[in-house]
Amino acid sequence: MRITMIGSGYVGLVSGVCFADFGHDVICVDKDASKIEALRRGEIPIFEPGLEQLVADNVRAGRLSFATEVAESVAASDVVFIAVGTPSRRGDGHADLSYVYAAAREIAQHVNGFTVIVTKSTVPVGTGDEVERIVRETNPDADVAVVSNPEFLREGAAIEDFKRPDRIVIGLNDERARSVMTEVYRPLYLNQAPLLFTSRRTSELIKYAANAFLAMKITFINEMADLCEKVGANVQEVSRGIGLDGRIGSKFLHAGPGYGGSCFPKDTLALAKTAQDYDSPVRLIETTVSINDNRKRAMGRKVIAAMGGDIRGKAIAVLGLTFKPNTDDMRDSPAISIIQTLLDAGATVTGYDPEGMNNARQVIDHIAYAEDAYGAARDADAIVIVTEWNQFRALDFDRLRSIMKAPVLVDLRNIYRHDEVTKHGFAYTSVGRPSNDDTL
Known part of the structure; x- marks a missing residue:
């Protein structure tokens, strides 16, 4: 055709x-x-x-x-x-x-x-x-x-x-x-x-409903992660436990810094606005939008807390700038809000992303950019993993410790175990897991 x-x-x-x-x-x-x-x-x-x-x-x-x-x-x-x-x-x-x-x-x-x-x-x-x-x-x-x-x-x-x-x-x-x-x-x-x-109208709504539901799943597990940290549970095991239920499924149940990208942020907001116009508000979606917006800056505050509560004058390496791996898309990436929170608190930031550097320069000001993860980490007081690129899954921690000012790793994607990081002398913080939990 x-x-x-x-x-x-x-x-x-x-x-x-x-x-x-x-x-x-x-x-x-x-x-x-x-x-x-x-x-x-x-x-x-x-x-x-x-x-x-x-x-x-x-x-x-x-x-x-x-x-x-x-x-x-x-x-x-x-x-x-x-x-x-x-x-x-x-x-x-x-x-x-x-x-x-x-x-x-x-x-x-x-x-x-x-x-x-x-x-x-x-x-x-x-x-x-x-x-x-x-x-x-x-x-x-x-x-x-x-x-x-x-x-x-x-x-x-x-x-x-x-x-x-x-x-x-x-x-x-x-x-x-x-x-x-x-x-x-x-x-x-x-x-x-x-x-x-x-029908045509049904098709149009299917797209928005699908994206909104997935955004809600992400937001739900992120709230469960916060609760896990308070009660001493492991969000990854919670995810497995509920995801094995065929009615729920395991996808989009990975705790992290919130959703971003070209679809979920604008589509959830557009669906909420459409529903308001038809006098049929979608409260779950409205709440999802609000929670996700707040979470991104909350992850910045989590980094600050992991570094002792005062980061003025500290140097922080941010690994992963795009909203997800295998793309160069920076639209509504959590890294944008996280980095701004760190800058507002007085830190200096060096970023690195395998594919998103050019686009990141268009939307993130007042930070330095490195050629690789180790260049970003040089003389840093902490490393923050924001996007789970494969390149960040097997970092050389002995090498990192030798070039950093302070061995601190904040893993916002839970790609490491506590024991495999701390054995190299690092202080390690993850999302929704007890500080001494070694399971993945």
Whole structure:
């Protein structure tokens, strides 16, 4: 099939490349001319394992190309995906849909023959209705079906998620789109990926409900971690104990400094705002948002407490700046709030991240950056692990102790055991575990 993907950011690029790898002819469009030129040169604007090679393979095969204008590609396409950003709107927290609506107007001007317009951007309930209204208003003769097809990609595992999904949700109000969308995803038939067809509004809500539920699981286990510290229990064993229950499951039950990234923060907030607009408030989600925001700075205070309560003039190494490993995404990363808390308390900070350094420099001021973990730790009074990159799972503690001013490790991801750190002379603090607990 001939597919146009409008928006070549994280979702649009990964989705477009994977569709091309299925055998479809795909054009990824973006208004950012420098991004398109870079993509044509084989330079990928985001870090996602396996993506660079997949782009190169499909460009070479002639199934994938890049453009800045939509007119020609939309006119020739069977399916046009909208995969533009929907950031939180300044002032009220609602999703900013201006890019979605602008894309809809532009598509409407150039469609030729029956075309399925698919919203892959994360959008509030009712957005598809407005997209359809805009298309009809802009071009009354347009023969289109507007569909919702939310993405469920995890950064760092996006290609695997796209090709082996738990489910594919397709929301439609026009039955003509069913056969088209079935053909788009037909290559996944052998993987037995279930296609869940729903109404358009239901599909839009599924995406928000899924992200909100996962955010609640993270927030729940973080609160349990705080309780574990008070009562002398081990949050990792609590996680195992409840996660073995098939009704609960083990995923997203890892205590840490709070969730971040491009989805959970904005989607939980947008869902709460939407629910308020419909006079059906979602109190659990509102509380989740509040708890998570507070937790990030609380983790900064946890570091201060681990260093004796006064860090003025102290040097702290922060390992891991992105919101999760295997991405360069800094959006709403816990590291931002944690570092700001440390700076506000008078410390100096040196940061290091395997992939996120360039993006970190755009959002975190007044800190130094090192070339590796040991460079960050040199002359430091403490190390703080914020992101659980594999590179940080086997640190040389003897080497670290020899170059640090004080052997203090604050492990906000619980990637070490108490005994394997303290035997090297380090003071060790983790999350939700007794100070002398050696289990993982």
